[in-house]
Every structure is written in C-alpha cells, then in structure tokens.
Amino acid sequence: MRWLVAKRGRTGDGRGWHWTDIATWVWLIGGTILMFGPAVWLVLSSFKTPAALAEFPPTLLPFAQQTVEVEGEQKPLYTVTLADGTVRTMAELRRVGIVAQMVDPDDPGAEPARVNIADRDPVREVDFATENYTEPFMRFDFFLFLRNSVFVTVMATIITLLTNSMAAFALSKYEFRGRNAVMLLIIATLMVPLSVILVPLYSVVAATGLMNNLWGVILPTVATPTGVFLLRQYMLTIPDELLDAARMDHASEWQIYWRIVLPLAAPALAVLAIFSVVWRWNDFLWPLVVLSRKELYTLQIGLNTYAGELNVQWHYILAMTVVAMIPVVLVFVFLQRFITAGIAGTGLK
Amino acid sequence: MSNGGATHYLTAPLRWLARAADVPLRAWQRMTGQGGMIALFLLPNMAIFSIFVLIPLGMNALYSTTGGVEFFLADRPYVGGEHYARLMDCENYLEPRSCRDDMFWIAVWNTARFVIFQVGVMTLVAMITALILNRAIPAKAFWRAVFFFPVLLSPVVVGLIWRWILQRQGLANLAMFEMGLEPVNWLTDRFWAFFAAVGVSVWAHMGFYTLILLAGLQAIPRDLYEAAEMDGTPPFRVFYRITLxxxxxxxxxxxxxxxxxxxxxxxxxYVLTGGGPGTSTMFMTQYIYESGFANLLRNPGLAAAASILMALVLVVLTLCQLWLSRRAGGDR
Incomplete structure (x- = not known):
C-alpha cells in the first residue's frame, strides 16, 4: 500500500520501480505540460507577427522574415534554389502569380532572376514582435482599460478590507442582541451567486445612478460575506484581555479596532487582500452588465469585446491577454502559499 | 503585511485618516456608548450588503411577477405567474422544441449535461492528482502549484488561451496533424464545442478541488496504513476501507x-464559444443574462423568473451540503 502513502522516496524497498512510480511521474509531467503549456504557448504566440500567427504548422518560437535594403526599399530575403541547382540568398523585388523576380542584394544592378515561389524559402530568425504590446496601448484604448482595471481592483480591495474588518470586529468582539441573526444572514448569503440577483441588482445600481460608472462595478462587490466570515473567525482567536487592558488605558473603541485588532489580524487580512485582488481583477459578468461605454471597460471586458469582433486581431489580443494575466501570475509566484493555506483551511474561493 | 517597507508608506494616508477619525468617533462613543460604536462598525458593511445583496434578493420576486421591458419597478405591470407559466409550458420537458420558451429548456438541459460531465470528470481528475501529490515525491510544493496555477486565471484569459489553441489552425489541430488524424473544428462543431467547454472548465478549476482533497488525505493518520501493511491488506482494499x-x-x-x-x-x-455553435453551449446564466439584458426583445421579468428557478436548485444543493457536512462531522 505504499502506492497510497509512500514514506520514503520511491515505493519499492530497493526493489526498483513499482508501476505506480512510473504512473506518478507520467501524471506529474503530463500535468505540468497540460497546465503550464497553454499559458507558455500564449506568451510565445503573443510575440509573433500576424504573418507568423497565420502559419500552419506553427513554430514554437516567434520568427520573422529577414529583410534587406535594395535600392532604398526593404525587401524580403529568401534562400533560393536556382534552375542550375545552386543555392543563393536573394531578395524579392516583386511577385507575379507563382513567379517572383529575385535579385542578389550584393549586386542589385544585375538582371533579376525569375524564380518559381516553390523553389525558395524565407530567411528567418527569432524576433520578438514587441509592437503587439505597444500598439494596443498607443492606438487602441487598452491603456484606459488597464487603468480602469487597476482602479477597480485597488479601490474594491481597500474598501473590502475596511468594511469587512469593521463588521467582523463588531461581530467577534462585542456581545449584542441580534448578533447571531446578523451572522446567520451573512452565512446564508455566502452562496448567493451574482447570476441569481442579476436583474434586480441592475435596477438598484441604475436607481443609484451608478450605471456606466466604475463605482457601480466596485460597490456591489465589496461587502463580501466570505471576507466577513474569514476575518471574524480569525478575530475570535484574539484574546479579549488585550482589549480590556487597552480600555483601562482609556483607548477608544475605534482605537482598539485600529491599533490592536487590525494589526493582530494581519495574516487574515493578507489572505483576504490577495483573494480580493484576484477576484476583482478577474470579474467579468458584473462589469459586462454595468459598463456599456467603451472608455469605462475593464481589461477583461475590453479583451472580450475585441476578441469578439468579426476580424479578430489575434496578435493584439494575445499580447493583451498576457497583460491581463500578469498580476495574477505575480500573485501566484509570490503569494501562492497564502492562497493554498486559505483554501485548505476554509474552502474559500 | 509587515510594518516596514513599501506597505508602511502606502498605508500612511490611511493611518493618518484613522487617527483623524478618532476625534469625532470618540465624541460619538461618549454620546451613544458601546452600542453606538457597534452600530457604527457594522453600518458600512451591512448598508452596502443590504443595498446590493439583500434588497435585490427580495426584489427578484417582484420582477418575476411583473412584465414589460422597463427596469424601474413602478413602471412594470403585475402579471402574476405568467413568466413561470411560460417557462414551464412544455409538452415534453425532455424535448426543448416542444416548449414555449425553447431557449430556456435548451439552457436547462445543456447545463444539466455540463454539470454531469464537468463534475464527474473534474472530481475524478482531482482525486487522482490529490492521491499522487500525497505520495512521497520530491518538490511537492512545486507540483501542487503546477496544478493550482490555472485556478487564479481570469475566465476571459482562460477562454482566450483555449480559443487560441482550439482554433482551426491551432496547437490542438497541430497535435492531431502530427498523429496523422484529421483536424477537428473544436469550437465550431456542436459536439466538440460542448466537450471543449467541459474540458476547459475542468482545466481551470480542478486545482482548487485537488487542494481540498489533498488537505483531507494529509489528515488521515499514517498509522492506519502501517497497521494495514502489517496485516498484509491488499492495496485496493486499503483504498476502499481506509482512504475513501x-x-x-x-x-x-x-x-x-x-x-x-x-x-x-x-x-x-461565454468567452470560449459565445454559447454557440447554434445553442450547443448555451447555459443557464447566459440565458438569464441574454433574456434580461442582451437580447433586443429583452424581458427582465422572464430573466428574474429563470434566476429564481436556478436559485431553488442552488438552495437545494446548499442544504444538501449542510446536511451532509453535519452528518459527516457527527461521525467523527
């Protein structure tokens, strides 16, 4: 049964590899390819020119055709097999049907050779098309989208932390009538998904004049029951004696919350902050409903809109998808242990 | 969240505000006592919560019983159970075309099929992965992170990554080509598009469930396995009698x-296929979204009625969870 819980390295007691060891490594390595592969492929593709993206079969790395200057113009370079069997590197002057006029770039004055396009291959080298990244920011609205996304994420997270922690403080450190009722209400709505209240929420937001306003995206999301629940459970572990001692020293209730409870709840606040950033950065359905003016789109909505156009400009879309992925990848690389601990501990997502 | 470094400077304005707020708050506390302070601490969260969650929750019933295209409740005439009657008006529930609102039933059955395949496949894959991650393997944290990575990605990013891979000339068809198979229209073929949606969803979420299962596996006492080993119990029996x-x-x-x-x-x-081709990946939430907002013939009342029916299903599932977890908790 070591195949279930092997305690030291491989399962066999010096008996070599058990079949489950092989299966394990196949699963792990296959899993790595399947889990990371698509994202890696996205990043590699995002540096390709439109021409390279249209190629089939695609190359792994982004290649671009080399060009050379012939008589003041940039001309594409090819490796050409001439009629006499010699192989030379030539530039294309012009092309008519399947015949191209090619010339040696070192001898541009010579008579151009007529070459069947089947007899030549483009000269290419690895080249990262960074304009895929710069152009959407300069020529399209992606800079605005990015700004809107950052604004929504930062504001929503700050307000979430503040309001949730205040409520959690009241619900964990004071005895008052109706406390259990409030807790019950919060737990009962833990499972209310957005799609269930979509229509009335829309009209509430419209009535408060927050339609087509980034605050209309932010406010409905900040009073997360999950956050209150998580922070309250943590604050319950802070000893009440600390609070009583502070009261002896004439600290106000606000100071107790701010100077004592909040710093002590920092680990739980960190978990909630990370989750809130990921949630708000990734939000899709609600911003899609609230925002209909293009200059207010978040990155996710903007991406979906551009990707939904009839003539998808994949070279821009792929690059902007990478941009939309960056904050989450940073969180993943640096803060992953907080998240895994949070999920394993509370089933929160 | 340490006290030093960038966090210190970033939160400086907040700390300054908090200190300034202490003056009026102290006065408030003197006037109203502790009760007033409790109310004040609860107020921001509960006000936002009431306006944007509780009130809409209650209003949903009003929307589902009123008609018209207006969103303002006062402009909506009362129609009673008409929307529910329309949704449930069906000769044969298994055959969407025989229903008055065929879209609704298409969405219902698509969602049901999706749930069965997605939950089935995902639980199986997450279970196998958790069992493997629970073995003694080097660099455990790394492997755990590998399977968790897609969980954090946004649905739009997930949808676009896979749209790019599954497109006609994408990586998936390159793999088919290399294996000498015919290319497949993954996203424009009714059959494959549905399973593409299932597969992509499993890919994006399995890491989360793997973590929960792994936490469970790690909590199983090792000596149980050692005892079973001494007794020479066959491995599959151990799995059924101890692990499971x-x-x-x-x-x-x-x-x-x-x-x-x-x-x-x-x-x-939605990002992957937009509900298509045809209606093959049209699910409940998309039905609610489109009938409430996106369609030219929008009908908020109908969308509200559909969302209440969906909420009922979710309530039943949630109650099942509470009941099961209480029962499971009582066993220990």
Whole structure:
C-alpha cells in the first residue's frame, strides 16, 4: 500500500520501480505540460507577427522574415534554389502569380532572376514582435482599460478590507442582541451567486445612478460575506484581555479596532487582500452588465469585446491577454502559499 | 503585511485618516456608548450588503411577477405567474422544441449535461492528482502549484488561451496533424464545442478541488496504513476501507461545491464559444443574462423568473451540503 502513502522516496524497498512510480511521474509531467503549456504557448504566440500567427504548422518560437535594403526599399530575403541547382540568398523585388523576380542584394544592378515561389524559402530568425504590446496601448484604448482595471481592483480591495474588518470586529468582539441573526444572514448569503440577483441588482445600481460608472462595478462587490466570515473567525482567536487592558488605558473603541485588532489580524487580512485582488481583477459578468461605454471597460471586458469582433486581431489580443494575466501570475509566484493555506483551511474561493 | 517597507508608506494616508477619525468617533462613543460604536462598525458593511445583496434578493420576486421591458419597478405591470407559466409550458420537458420558451429548456438541459460531465470528470481528475501529490515525491510544493496555477486565471484569459489553441489552425489541430488524424473544428462543431467547454472548465478549476482533497488525505493518520501493511491488506482494499471512508467529508464538500459552481457556468464558456455553435453551449446564466439584458426583445421579468428557478436548485444543493457536512462531522 505504499502506492497510497509512500514514506520514503520511491515505493519499492530497493526493489526498483513499482508501476505506480512510473504512473506518478507520467501524471506529474503530463500535468505540468497540460497546465503550464497553454499559458507558455500564449506568451510565445503573443510575440509573433500576424504573418507568423497565420502559419500552419506553427513554430514554437516567434520568427520573422529577414529583410534587406535594395535600392532604398526593404525587401524580403529568401534562400533560393536556382534552375542550375545552386543555392543563393536573394531578395524579392516583386511577385507575379507563382513567379517572383529575385535579385542578389550584393549586386542589385544585375538582371533579376525569375524564380518559381516553390523553389525558395524565407530567411528567418527569432524576433520578438514587441509592437503587439505597444500598439494596443498607443492606438487602441487598452491603456484606459488597464487603468480602469487597476482602479477597480485597488479601490474594491481597500474598501473590502475596511468594511469587512469593521463588521467582523463588531461581530467577534462585542456581545449584542441580534448578533447571531446578523451572522446567520451573512452565512446564508455566502452562496448567493451574482447570476441569481442579476436583474434586480441592475435596477438598484441604475436607481443609484451608478450605471456606466466604475463605482457601480466596485460597490456591489465589496461587502463580501466570505471576507466577513474569514476575518471574524480569525478575530475570535484574539484574546479579549488585550482589549480590556487597552480600555483601562482609556483607548477608544475605534482605537482598539485600529491599533490592536487590525494589526493582530494581519495574516487574515493578507489572505483576504490577495483573494480580493484576484477576484476583482478577474470579474467579468458584473462589469459586462454595468459598463456599456467603451472608455469605462475593464481589461477583461475590453479583451472580450475585441476578441469578439468579426476580424479578430489575434496578435493584439494575445499580447493583451498576457497583460491581463500578469498580476495574477505575480500573485501566484509570490503569494501562492497564502492562497493554498486559505483554501485548505476554509474552502474559500 | 509587515510594518516596514513599501506597505508602511502606502498605508500612511490611511493611518493618518484613522487617527483623524478618532476625534469625532470618540465624541460619538461618549454620546451613544458601546452600542453606538457597534452600530457604527457594522453600518458600512451591512448598508452596502443590504443595498446590493439583500434588497435585490427580495426584489427578484417582484420582477418575476411583473412584465414589460422597463427596469424601474413602478413602471412594470403585475402579471402574476405568467413568466413561470411560460417557462414551464412544455409538452415534453425532455424535448426543448416542444416548449414555449425553447431557449430556456435548451439552457436547462445543456447545463444539466455540463454539470454531469464537468463534475464527474473534474472530481475524478482531482482525486487522482490529490492521491499522487500525497505520495512521497520530491518538490511537492512545486507540483501542487503546477496544478493550482490555472485556478487564479481570469475566465476571459482562460477562454482566450483555449480559443487560441482550439482554433482551426491551432496547437490542438497541430497535435492531431502530427498523429496523422484529421483536424477537428473544436469550437465550431456542436459536439466538440460542448466537450471543449467541459474540458476547459475542468482545466481551470480542478486545482482548487485537488487542494481540498489533498488537505483531507494529509489528515488521515499514517498509522492506519502501517497497521494495514502489517496485516498484509491488499492495496485496493486499503483504498476502499481506509482512504475513501476517511476522505468522505472532503469528497462531499468537493462534490457539492463543484456542483453549485458548475450550475452557474458562464464566463469561460461565454468567452470560449459565445454559447454557440447554434445553442450547443448555451447555459443557464447566459440565458438569464441574454433574456434580461442582451437580447433586443429583452424581458427582465422572464430573466428574474429563470434566476429564481436556478436559485431553488442552488438552495437545494446548499442544504444538501449542510446536511451532509453535519452528518459527516457527527461521525467523527
């Protein structure tokens, strides 16, 4: 049964590899390819020119055709097999049907050779098309989208932390009538998904004049029951004696919350902050409903809109998808242990 | 969240505000006592919560019983159970075309099929992965992170990554080509598009459930396995007699959470296929969104009625979870 819980390295007691060891490594390595592969492929593709993206079969790395200057113009370079069997590197002057006029770039004055396009291959080298990244920011609205996304994420997270922690403080450190009722209400709505209240929420937001306003995206999301629940459970572990001692020293209730409870709840606040950033950065359905003016789109909505156009400009879309992925990848690389601990501990997502 | 470094400077304005707020708040506390302070601490969160969650929750019933295209409740005439009657008006519930609102039933059955496949496949894959991650393998944290990585990605990013891979000339068809198979129209063929949505959703979410199962596996006492080993119990028997029963609470949580989320499937599928081709990946949430907002013939009342029916399913599932987790908790 070591195949279930092997305690030291491989399962066999010096008996070599058990079949489950092989299966394990196949699963792990296959899993790595399947889990990371698509994202890696996205990043590699995002540096390709439109021409390279249209190629089939695609190359792994982004290649671009080399060009050379012939008589003041940039001309594409090819490796050409001439009629006499010699192989030379030539530039294309012009092309008519399947015949191209090619010339040696070192001898541009010579008579151009007529070459069947089947007899030549483009000269290419690895080249990262960074304009895929710069152009959407300069020529399209992606800079605005990015700004809107950052604004929504930062504001929503700050307000979430503040309001949730205040409520959690009241619900964990004071005895008052109706406390259990409030807790019950919060737990009962833990499972209310957005799609269930979509229509009335829309009209509430419209009535408060927050339609087509980034605050209309932010406010409905900040009073997360999950956050209150998580922070309250943590604050319950802070000893009440600390609070009583502070009261002896004439600290106000606000100071107790701010100077004592909040710093002590920092680990739980960190978990909630990370989750809130990921949630708000990734939000899709609600911003899609609230925002209909293009200059207010978040990155996710903007991406979906551009990707939904009839003539998808994949070279821009792929690059902007990478941009939309960056904050989450940073969180993943640096803060992953907080998240895994949070999920394993509370089933929160 | 340490006290030093960038956090210190970033939160400086907040700390300054908090200190300034102490003056009026102290006065408030003197006037109203502790009760006033409790109310004040609860107020921001509960006000936002009431306005944007509780009130809409209550209003949904009003929307589902009023008609018209207006969103302002006062402009909506009362129609009673008309929307519900329209949704449930069906000669044969298994055959959407025989229903008055065929779209609704198409969405219902698509969602049901999706839930069965997605939850089934995902639980199986997450279970196998958790069992493997629970073995003594080097660099455990790394492997765990590998399978968790897609969980954090946004649905739009997930949808676009896979749209790019599954497109006609994408990586998936390159793989088919290399294996000497015919290319497949993954996203424009009714059959494949549905399974593409299932597969992409499993890819994006399995890491989350793997973590929950792994936490359960790690909580099983090792000496149980050692005892079974001494008795020479065959491995598969150990799995059925020790691992599975002791993992049951976590497995139930995984099943119900996955079910609840699968019923709400929307964003990845919407970005991946837009509900198409035809209606083959049209799910409940998309039906609610489109009938409430996106369609030219929008009908908020109908969308509200559909969302209440969906909420009923979710409530039943949630109650199942509470009941099961209480029962599982009582067993210990």
């Amino acid at each position: 029963p002791l993992l049951m609470p976590n497995l139930l949580v995984v099943l119900v959470l996955a079910l609840i989320r699968a019923v709400q499937i929307f964003d990845e599928a």
